[in-house]
Amino acid sequence: MGVKGVFPAIPVGRAKEAVRVGPREVPIVWRGDVLVVGGDLSGVAASVEAAKHGAKVALICEDGFLGGIVTSGLLCRLGRMAREASVGGFVEDLIYRLDRLGGRRGDIADPEALKIALDDMLLSVGVKPFYHTRPVGALSERGWARGAIAVTKRGYIALYARRVVDATPDGRIEASLRGRPLRSGRRRILVCSGGILEGAKVKSSEFVKCPEPLDLLGRGVWLHPGPSEEEAILVVRRVVELDPFDPFALSVEASRGRWAVRRALELLKKSRPDLSKAYLSLTSLRPWLVDPALPSNRPRRRPLRPWEALRGWIPEGSVSLVLADIYKADLAGNRLELLAQGRPFGLPYGWLLPRGIEGLVCAQPIWVLSSTPLVWVEDPLASATAGQVAGLAASLSVQMGLLPSKLPLSSLKEHLEGLPQSAGAQISISRSLTM
Template structure:
C-alpha cells in the first residue's frame, strides 16, 4: 500500500528498528538492535514473548552439533540459556536421534526471561498486535499497519525485521517467496502435550517406539506417527511429548489451519489413550495441557540474495558472510509414520561438522529496508529442515537485529551493511562464528 492510502490511521510509534514477531528470532533481533543503540519496537500477536518456544516446545536444539561436545552457537541465545540454568529452570540432555545435545527449559520461565532481556535492552514491546498491511515508498518499506484493541495503528521505522515465522511482512511487501500450494506441501504440523505422574524410566525410548508400532498395527489405536519423543522436564514426574503428526496441510490456508488445530487435539487424546493403556510407567498419568497452538515447521520461505541448499548442508559449506553456523541434521517429517535424518557431511551418522548460514539468506532480493530472521529465511525445503533449529533462529535474529541497527544508524539499506563490520559486532557480542573451542564442565559448557 502507498503512504497516501493510510494517512487517516494514527501513528503509534516511530523509531529506528521495528521487529515483527516475538518468537526466538524476533526476541533476539529486538534485543540485539536495542543493545546496538537503535530505538526498537517488538510487535507480537499474542500476549507473551517466546513464540513456538513458549507455546509448543520446551527444548532448544542447535546449540550443539551432533557428534561433538562443544557449542557452535553462542550470543544472546546462550545468554538466555544461562539465565534459565541459573534459576534451575533448564538442563541439558542428549537427543534420541543424534541431533545434538538439547537444552530443555520450563516454558513459563522462558516467557519471563525474554521479558527481562528485552526490557533491560530498552526494547519497547507491543503485545496483542497483528500486522495487517505494509506501507511502501517504491520498493522500500516505510511503515507497517497493525491491528490492536484500539484499532489500526501505524508503526514507522528505518528498518523492519520480519521474524514472524510465516514471512508476513515480506509477503505483504511483495518479496519473492517459496510457499505451500496444491502441489508443494510442507512439513507436517504437530500438537505437543504434557503428562503428569509419569515414571519415564519404566519404558526406554526404543521400547516405546516398538509399542507404538505394535499398537498402530493392531488397529486399536490411530497413531499417524510411530516414533517421536517423550522426555523429562524441569518438573518432577512431568513429561513433554512430541508425537502427533498432522500431514498434508497448507498452514497458510485459514480453513486448513483451523482443521489442523482440531485434528492435533484429537490426536493428542488418542496418544494419551495409547500411553495409559499400553506403556509401563504411564498407567496413572494424566493430561496436563496441550500446546497453545499447533506447531508449524514450515510455511513461506524467502527467496533471498542467497538460497541455502541441501548441498550446502550436506557438504558442510562455509561462507565469507556467514552470521552463524549449524550442525543440525536435515530432519524431514514428511515421511509417513517416521522421520528422515541426514547429517551434515552427508554421512548416515553424526559427524560433528557444521555449515555456515550466509547473511544474504536474510536479505530479500526485491524489497529494501527489510531483513528476515528465523524459519522464513531463504533456504530450500531440505536445507530448511536443518537450519530451522531454535538456536539458529536466535542467532539469525541477533544478526538481523544487529544489521538493522547498523543500517538505521548509517542511513543505508540492510543489503549495504558491511559484512566485516557486522561479523565483528557479532563476535564482540559472543556469537561463535568460527569453530569453537569450549569444553564441557560439570554437565554444562564453559568458555
C-alpha cells in the first residue's frame, strides 16, 4: 500500500460499473448522495440526519452492529444527556427508542438494546447499511472525496457518493485522500476493559482497590451501576506500552483485558460479600484506549475550555466545530474567532473541515489517533453529541453543497440560521475569544 494503513485515493474518472485498484477491477456496488464511513454513534447520526433531508445515504461499518466502542466496549453511560431537556434531535430520538425497548436505567443504557435502537434509527429513514465491511481507501475526483473502497468477504467493493462523511476513529478516508500514513508507533496508553456483572447491586460509581497487588490490575477497578438494578459494570484500567495500530498488539490486549475483568471479579468476591453471587454475563469485545499524551488527559486543576483545548491542534485558517460552535483559528495572532455559536448540549467535541471532505468526525472519543489533529473529550457517550454535529455536516452538504474553506461571515450566518433544529440547534453570532 502506498499509505500506511490505507490505499492511496483512487481516481473515479468516468467509471460507471467499476474502478481499477492496482490489477483489480473493483465493482461499484452503490451510488448515492452521502456515504458515511464509520458505524459508531456519530456515523449513525450523520447518516440519519442526511437521510431525513432527502439524501440517498449508505453507511459502512466494520462490525456486525452499530455503536462502535460504545456498544462493543460497554461504554454505555448516557450521562447528563439522558436528563437535560435541552437535548434534542438525534440524542432525544435515541433515548426515546431505548425507553420503548426498556433498555435504559437512569443514565445507563443496555448495550444490546442500544444496538437494536441504532439499527431501527438507521433503517427507519432508509439508510442502506453495509456491515462487516472494512474501509481501506477513498475514491477521489479532482481532489475531493467521492466514495470509498472497502473489503468484504466477497472481496473489494466500491461505493460512490457526491458527499463523504469520514466517521472513522483514525481518519482513514482523510488519510487516503491526503496520502498521509495513519499515525503509529509505540506509546504508553491507558487500556480499559469492561464486563457486565449479573447479581450485583451498585447504586453509584465507586473505585475499588483489589485485595492483592497484581500488575494486570495496576490502575485498579471501577464499579458502575448497570443497565438494570441487578447488574453492574466492572471496568479494569491498565497502563501498557503498545502501538495502537498494531492488530496483533490490540488482539493480545483485548484478550488480556477480558482475563483481567474475570480475575478482578474473583479478587473482589473475597472482600465484598455483596458480590459473592455475581457472575460475568458479558465482557467487552475490544478494549478502549486512552492516549496519555492527549491534552485533556493531563493533570489539571480545572477543565479545559474549548478554545484552550484547541490550542496547537487546528491548522491555520481551518474551520472547526466545538459544542456545535464554529471557530476560525488564527494561531499566528494567538486568537480563535468564534464565528457562530450553538448550545445544544454543553459537551466538548472537535470536528474538522479539511478541503475535500464534508465532515471529518472523530468517531470514538476515547481513541483520537488521526493524521489530522482533533479535539479530545473524556465523556464516553459524547460521540452522540459529535453525531449531532455530524448531522449538521451532512445537512450542510445536502442543503448548500460544498462548504468553502473561506465563507463570509454573513453567508455563514445566513446558512446556519436556515438549518432545521434537528440538525443544528440555535445559532447566534458571538464575539472573538482570546486564547
